[in-house]
């Protein structure tokens with residue numbers, strides 16, 4: 593799950609949003625996920641957890657499906673992030689979401705893995721060290737921020753993402 597508007601990453605290839613609410617199949621590496629331009633099924637629980645006020649700019653993964661209520665284009669690096677959540681959820685996405693919303697530490701660790709996957713994906717197309725650093729800095733700011741409970745500092749979050757991404 594993550595917010596859409598990402599300044600430094602907006603230049604990456606995006607998938608065209610659907611005009612209708614029909615499913616769309618898109619790929620990221622060897623993972624294929626479906627995108628539905630509608631609210632996620634666990635939205636009530638997310639709202640009850642009081643986590644994400646900007647629902648219109650956030651996407652959510654439940655199993656193999658990305659819910660994209662705003663219908664914005666979803667760049668491939670975001671699909672890489674969500675594909676990691678798909679893997680994490682295994683065959684019980686409902687239980688994963690319950691734990692994700694209830695357990696701040698679990699949520700942080702799951703997100704750290706997802707941001708690391710996203711960063712690794714970005715690094716496959718970006719060779720410039722300065723741009724990589726700015727992207728890492730940006731992603732770490734989100735991971736360390738209020739969206740995920742202010743668990744750590746940005747500097748520490750940068751170390752965690754880098755370490756988990758094996759870059």
Ligand SMILES: [Zn+2]
Nearest residue numbers: 593594703706
């Ligand atoms: Zn996420």
